Amino acid sequence: MSVALSTNLLDPEAVPYFLWDEPMTVAALRERLRTASRPEAARLLGKILREARDTDVWLFTTPAEVALRWDELSRHLGRRRLFWEFLLAKWREDGLLGH
Numbered sequence: 734m735s736v737a738l739s740t741n742l743l744d745p746e747a748v749p750y751f752l753w754d755e756p757m758t759v760a761a762l763r764e765r766l767r768t769a770s771r772p773e774a775a776r777l778l779g780k781i782l783r784e785a786r787d788t789d790v791w792l793f794t795t796p797a798e799v800a801l802r803w804d805e806l807s808r809h810l811g812r813r814r815l816f817w818e819f820l821l822a823k824w825r826e827d828g829l830l831g832h
Contacts, residue, residue, distance in 0.1 A: 742792050751784035766793060775802060779809020782817060796821075800830050 736756040739747035745760035752762065766774050781793050790799075799806060800821055807814055824830045 742789055749785070749789075751781060751789070753784075755780075763793070771805070775805040776809055778802070779806045782806060783810050783813045787816075787820075796824060796830060800825075 736748050738750040738753055738756075740750050741747045742749055742759055745763075746758050748756045748758055749762065757765070762777065766777055769777065778794055778799075781790055782799070785793075799817070803821065807817075810817060821830065
């Protein structure tokens, strides 16, 4: 069964393009991020950081949350880990995030 993936992340019924291997609607993803166990929520948020365009990430989290949960999230980032490490470091350097 194929699922139509979408880039319209403002539509709660759309299936985000970055959930190609685990299809669920935007609404379901938001609910799981809110109610899942801490490890499961970290896995899902890590998947968003790894698979979504960086501009789309902020529809589901904040830079402060990413920085706060970095130890939990970083193991889920794969090839994108260095990108997020660089970005967080620059934001800290510029005073946009706490240390």
